[in-house]
Amino acid sequence: MPKYVIVGASAAGIGAVEAIREVDPVGSLTVISEEACPQYSRPMISDLVSGKAEFDKMMCREDQFWEKKGVQALTGRTAVRLNLTQKWVALDKGDHVNFDKLLIATGGMPFVPKIEGAEKEGVFSFTTLSDAEVLAEKIESAGNAVVVGGGLIGVSVTEALVKRGLRVTMVELKGNILSLILDPTASEMVENVISNAGVNIVSGQTVQRILGKPEADNVVGGVVLTNGDLVPCDLVIIAIGVIPRVELISGTDVKTNRGIIVDKFMRTNVSDVYASGDVAEAYDFVLGENRLLPLWPLAQLEGKVAGYNMAGKKAEYPGGTAMSALKYFDIPIISIGIVNPREDDAYEILVKHQPERDLYKKIVLKDDVIVGLTLVNDIERAGVIFHLMKNCVKVKKFKQELLSEDFSLATLSRSLRRKLYPGEY
Amino acid sequence: MNVCSRFRLGKGEVYNMKRIIAKEEYCMGCGLCEVYCTVQHSQSKDVIKAYNREIPRPLSRVKLEVHKPVSFAIQCRHCEDAPCVTACLSGAMQKDEETGLVTHNADKCIGCWTCIMVCPYGAIKKDTSGKVVSKCDLCSELEVPACVASCPNGALLCKEVKP
Numbered sequence: 254m255p256k257y258v259i260v261g262a263s264a265a266g267i268g269a270v271e272a273i274r275e276v277d278p279v280g281s282l283t284v285i286s287e288e289a290c291p292q293y294s295r296p297m298i299s300d301l302v303s304g305k306a307e308f309d310k311m312m313c314r315e316d317q318f319w320e321k322k323g324v325q326a327l328t329g330r331t332a333v334r335l336n337l338t339q340k341w342v343a344l345d346k347g348d349h350v351n352f353d354k355l356l357i358a359t360g361g362m363p364f365v366p367k368i369e370g371a372e373k374e375g376v377f378s379f380t381t382l383s384d385a386e387v388l389a390e391k392i393e394s395a396g397n398a399v400v401v402g403g404g405l406i407g408v409s410v411t412e413a414l415v416k417r418g419l420r421v422t423m424v425e426l427k428g429n430i431l432s433l434i435l436d437p438t439a440s441e442m443v444e445n446v447i448s449n450a451g452v453n454i455v456s457g458q459t460v461q462r463i464l465g466k467p468e469a470d471n472v473v474g475g476v477v478l479t480n481g482d483l484v485p486c487d488l489v490i491i492a493i494g495v496i497p498r499v500e501l502i503s504g505t506d507v508k509t510n511r512g513i514i515v516d517k518f519m520r521t522n523v524s525d526v527y528a529s530g531d532v533a534e535a536y537d538f539v540l541g542e543n544r545l546l547p548l549w550p551l552a553q554l555e556g557k558v559a560g561y562n563m564a565g566k567k568a569e570y571p572g573g574t575a576m577s578a579l580k581y582f583d584i585p586i587i588s589i590g591i592v593n594p595r596e597d598d599a600y601e602i603l604v605k606h607q608p609e610r611d612l613y614k615k616i617v618l619k620d621d622v623i624v625g626l627t628l629v630n631d632i633e634r635a636g637v638i639f640h641l642m643k644n645c646v647k648v649k650k651f652k653q654e655l656l657s658e659d660f661s662l663a664t665l666s667r668s669l670r671r672k673l674y675p676g677e678y
Numbered sequence: 679m680n681v682c683s684r685f686r687l688g689k690g691e692v693y694n695m696k697r698i699i700a701k702e703e704y705c706m707g708c709g710l711c712e713v714y715c716t717v718q719h720s721q722s723k724d725v726i727k728a729y730n731r732e733i734p735r736p737l738s739r740v741k742l743e744v745h746k747p748v749s750f751a752i753q754c755r756h757c758e759d760a761p762c763v764t765a766c767l768s769g770a771m772q773k774d775e776e777t778g779l780v781t782h783n784a785d786k787c788i789g790c791w792t793c794i795m796v797c798p799y800g801a802i803k804k805d806t807s808g809k810v811v812s813k814c815d816l817c818s819e820l821e822v823p824a825c826v827a828s829c830p831n832g833a834l835l836c837k838e839v840k841p
Contacts, residue, residue: 268764296767300788310786313769550765550792557764578791585804587795632794633803640798661800662752663743667702674798 256281257563258342258350260332260501261358262291264549265530265556267314269356272560272568274322280564283325283350285332285342288382292318296409296549298385302392303413311382332359337505337523354525354563357502357513358556361495361531361547368491370463375473376489379410388490392417395487399423399476401460403430405577407492408447412581414490415450422453422484424460424476434577434588438606439613439627446582458482463489495547497532510534512545517569519559527563529555538572538643539590539624546573571643578632584611587635590642591617591625600624605656614656621649634660644673695778696816697839698826700750705742705833707749712738714828715753718817734806739814740825741801751825751834753814754801756780762793762802770810779818784810 257273259266262284273282284291294313300306319326327344334343341349363378365371375395377388388410398414400407403425414421423430429440430447444454458478466474475485497512507521508514513528515521515535521528529535530552534543551573561568579586594600594617601618610630616638617625623642628635638655641648646669648655654664662670713725715738720728728736740753760780762771770786771793773779787810794802794811805812817823826834 294767294769296790297788306788310768310788313767549767550796554764576795578795580788580790583808585791587791589795632791634800635795636797636802637800639795659745661741661743661745663745663748663750667748 254280255353255563255565256351257283257354257356258352259284259356259358260342261356261360261530261532262286262288262326262328263295263358263360263530264552265358265360265533265559266356267292267318268553268556269358269529269560269563270319270322270324272557272566273564276561276564276566279323281325282323283327283352284319285327285330285344285350287329287331289329290382291326291328293382294549295380295382298379298382299409299413301382301385302389302410303416305416332501335501335505337507337526340525352525355527356519356556356559356563357507357521357526357528357532358530358552358559359498359501359532360552362498363491364494364496365491366493368460368463370465370473371491373463373465373473374471375487376463376491378491379406380495388488391488392419395419397422397484397486398488398490399460399484399486400490400492402492402494403427403454403456404433404492404494405431405579406494407490408443408579408581410490410492411447411452412450414488415452419488420451420453422455422486423447424458424478424484425454425456426459428456430454430456431579432593434575434592435586436592436615436627439586439588439592439615439629442611442613442629443579443582443584443586446584450582455482455484460489495531497545499532510543514543515555517572518562518567519555519570520562527559529559535570536572537574539574546575548573548576550576576639578635585630585632587626587628587632589626589635589639590623592627594619594625603652603656616652616655618648618652621647621652623648623655631658637662640673646673695756695839696823696836697756698753698814698816698823699835699837700752701833701835702748702750704831705750706831707742707744708830709742710828710830711740711751711825711834712742714824715740715814718820718824737803737806737812739803739812741803751829752799752801753825754780754797754816755799756814756816761796761798765792765796767792779816780813781815782811782813784812787811 292314293311297311331345341351363380397420400423460476462477464475466472512534515533519527531547558568558570576589603616605614613629615627717725717728720736768788770783789809802813826836
């Protein structure tokens, strides 16, 4: 009976545990996590800070999840070293865990650039539950905050801080916030909503230096932007992005690019060693290449695929792509695939923009196949379009209807529906 | 919980499960499925009260899709390998191992819309509150789901399927 070991117990680790147990209910399964209670939803930490969700609500699996799945959960423990020839994982207290099949699901860690003064009290990153808990404690005594980075994490933490009554300045290096997942039009719509909530958005700038308070230099008192402007604040949240946590595999034969390179079965180049989630570079079906896509739903799916294969059930990762659903500041948005295509004849763009209704929809086509989707406010047909996208359907015959309010499954021809949705429905 | 007449298949602990299927050739596009779904998911279970007095008006979880001359009603398919369950950020969307139903726990839902993004049928909607999602629960308290029972032309069928 194989012995499975999983390092990391967030989305990918949870997905793998569930898949392994579907196939092999009894094999020895050990999960190693640095966190005391890892089965929580990381994307929800902003809801904890805002007060929208209590700790219990953040649990994405039941309290007894590990026990019920027959998992030996080594929580609050760190995997420090791997020996892939003798097949063991060394832990922080000098002990070892042997494995037959190993999954590396160590995730990502916040990228913190070198900023003078970043060691001061009041500077936070925002990735884990403990980040959120520490930040939440400081909010009562704070008045102003600077969020560095206008990406997903930056926007989520900004909303939480605004809800708690703080005055927030969001500093974004690029010209627009959320520039990786939105085009300038959609980004501007979000910026308007965020500005109306009282947030000061400063784009084209970053934080050059973090200053102390006059009375206590080791405590955050403000930031200096690249243009020399001074923004007084009590908290600085660095939300620039995450980078793969690959330190565990350094010195091993596991191949990496920026993250661990995996095939469609989530296997690394070393046999019996798998990787999934934010640490792995998995297949992007839109770009046709492997890349980092640190997104919760993909991590969980990748973990599931790894789990099946580890337990001996062949499963192939269908590929993911950049895909985000946003709820922040009550402006629902879905963004999938390529949203800012290079100016090129190869791409065709369909747009419906009704500013008076705060409605914006955009589809990017390449050779009549959908490669990008942006929906602002009217999001409910996103899944049908995403399904066309995943199946590389030529949409030439009905492309003008894709952005219509009435677009639905019924718009598709019967033969296309039969093909895309096999079986009865 | 009386889940849509599940029953044992004999010796093994295998349950039959129900699924709704649409017969588009019989659908007249009358929309009664939506009306009865709305009523079934209302506080009062009364059509006049549900439509006239309940604010906000309860939401139908079945959607009549029309693209003339085609029409059919669609609701959550309770997919075997449900993308919404894998994608759910909060654990609100779960696959019930026993009944095979995809269940949605509104108390756990944070309205992140990720399930809407990945549902290939477009069968998940924002709730009237705009804070959580809503979808078909196969009327688990009824023997036959309200949309099926109310369809006047047999365009919705409840069929037993093997898990």
